[in-house]
Amino acid sequence: MRYPKRIRRLSVPRRTAQLATAAMLVATTMAACGQDDGADSSAPKAPATIPELTKDPLTLSFIWFDWPPAHALEDFANAEYAKERPNVTIKVNTVPNANWHDAMFTQFAAHKTDFDIPILDSQHIGEAVTNGNILDITDFVKKNIDVKAYNPYLLAAYGQFPQAETGKRDENASMYGLPLLGDTWTMIYRKDLIGDKPPQTWDQMISVAEKCQADHPGVSGLAFHQANGSDAAAVTYNTVNGVYGGNLWNAKERKIEGVLNDAAGQEAMDVLVNKMKPLTAKGSGNWFIDEVNATVAQGKACIAFNWIAASGGLLDPKQSTLGTTREQILDKLGFATLPSQKTNLVPLGGMGMHVSAYSSKANQAEALNFIKWFERADIQKKWAAAGGVPSRTDALASPEFLDAGPFNQVYADSVPRMRDMWNVPEYARLVDIENTNVNAALNGAKEPEDALDDIAKEQQGVLDSGSGKGGGGL
Template sequence: MLLVGATMTACSGGEDDAAQVSAPKAPATIPELTTDPVTLSFVWFEWPPAQALEKFANEEYKKVRPNATIKVNTVPNANWHDAMFTQFAARKTDFDIAILDSQHIGEAVTNGNILDLTDFVKKNIDVNAYDPYLLAAYGQFPQAETGKRDENASLYGLPLLGDTWTMIYRKDLIGDQPPQTWDEMISAAQKCQTDHPGVSGLAFHQANGSDAAAVTYNTVNGVYGGNLWDAKAKKIEGVLNDAAGQEAMDVLVNKMKPLTAKGSGNWFIDEVNAAVAQGKACIAFNWIAASGGLLDPKQSTLGKSKEEILGKLGFATLPKQKTDLVPLGGMGMHVSAYSPAANQAEALNFMKWFEQADVQKKWAAAGGVPSRTDAIQSPEFLNAGPFNQVYADSVPRMRDMWNVPQYARLVDIENTGVNAALNGAKKPSDALNDIAREQQAVLDSSGKKGGGGL
């Protein structure tokens, strides 16, 4: 009965203050590493960066640790959170490094699932080499407000992959210059759709799964001047669904949705990329780290070479409107508290190695999106893809979601509501009011004072 109770508490996201478990501390100095063969296992979701990481690490890390093998285990994106936290709840994991979304950190910390890396970071990592917000977003809990890091707060992870949205546009259909405002973008998409029958004006994430529909709404919310919550007051109702929030939902459902393809109501990363690659979208939005395949002639109908494809596709930062906010994506690396001691030591050694300037530049050249400022600004990164300058320019504009242990429940509520509005099951205003009310109930029932801000 005690074991069952502990498991249920872990699955709940650590909302019972009395049941919270302190995260165990990692040593400041890396313990002696084994000379025996060792496999360092990661868990991530299935997408190109996962394969890129495994290939890169096995080529480069083996140069310093020949006895180590890197294995990146993947699951479907929709199952990613549960694949990790089900094992965390059982207090036994078949992975050593969990790649957590920034919003997952609070749940893992309050349940004692990952190591506290604060002392390790102080001794081994040059924190001044990073944009403060990226270091905070991928490792700090409680979170600081957007763009800031609390140097006294604990760190539980280190950056693995930075990310944000890029606007992908058909230069041959709408012109070489990308729209500069959100309203201009919608007008350009409308004209392109009218002028080119069979090509939809827009393609974007709408699915009720992972954080797909929620990120889309949150992005529009941000550029139209809305807020997701008042972090200090833990207030969502009356903030998310205020006048700016309602305008954003109206724009999304009544102006953007009509410009999407029939049957796109459950599209996510792969479907948006497919629409672009098949020449069926004038303007699209997708994560930068997922955009590399668009330049592959084997996956595209837009050209028989990368150069020919780039003659038709442009990549730009998101248009501005009332603000210039863009979504923060990306993930950090976190050491499982249940990994064997030898593997925890290897994980710490890998993280120290990975965060070095020269390794980050190599990771960038291999298709990764780095977080160190020197790597972001390096020729190795900026010349590796036409969308990499977009990421470099977007870093100062990023906004994250709610960094609280209740994240999984909050995002499920928002995904369901936004998806319902996009697919006509609810009126936009009703959907947003329901989201705000239900999310507020989650925060109120948790009674927690911790958590982060935007």
């Protein structure tokens, strides 16, 4: 992805949102569990028609984690939205990725937010809806948004709750958000080391990486996310699980144990730990987005996997040892969709925009107006040209998007292949269990089979002990 020059980077700056730190210490456990006994049981409804907007100066605040798209959004919105609403200033507050969930849900638990538009991961929606933290925008969407302009699954993933099965949308389900940024993994490969043609199967990819590592001392065969934080290690395992034919759970029966750790799941864990991990660099057991990008930019990986929305800095000569120009770097780096194996599934990334239930009426009205404006066809194409990953089908097929970066075609081709995690109120606890155990297996602290069995048992315990509100899932 191509970002404006000022924000094209590999490293993450340390600009942070202003948070109620004392409240965080009190409320984090409650928020992480997806339960707030004092919260409403359902989300309040937004009006179908946008209320009259104020003419007074107004700051519309977002909250997101600290990465290039967050800064791209602030720059883009202040440049473009101001043309229609010159009295409005857009502020995108950012926090470290590891603190993103708690930074939002701590304030939700206090029923007071210093943000108007929380940018939620797709799996956060169930928790926010169950606790009444965000507005139900179903009527607003029906009146203001052309839902036929989107791939149905993208609408479901970034706004619907409860969700239907992966890849489907229930048109009768309520909507709580709309897409902001689409994303998935891209395979990044060294054309000068392995050739112009990327591996087509996962097994072939491992074989090619193994040979490349043997042929080029000092260069690791693979680089991928392994950290016990955010959803890093969990997404990596879930991706391998998907391509080897596994399932994360049986959503209808809310059953994880015996599904995640079946034969396909165990094969995926064996591949990840015993075949992929030996091809990574020493000390990579806690790598995430920045570390993978850095090793690619330094020419120290044959094949890597990273989120498309975080890959723009790889083309910056100031941050790369692979060339002094963008063109020289692209002579060595290739970007491709993920290899398939038993299936061709890829991870769904990206996030949606939502409206805080605790913002003032004036700010809620402005938030709805911003969302309507942002989802327009012309604005989505401008967002694509500015470095964003749009979700409208017409924007995804536009030259503004496809010509903006060498990995944008990868995203467009990957949309039909996407699979998300569990979209349930218990998500935060489920992903923590998986991150901890997958990371332990990758770092040799647990046997792969034991780690997967522990994940399945502990996650099942969370589902069995929860209220089950929201049902459904992916």
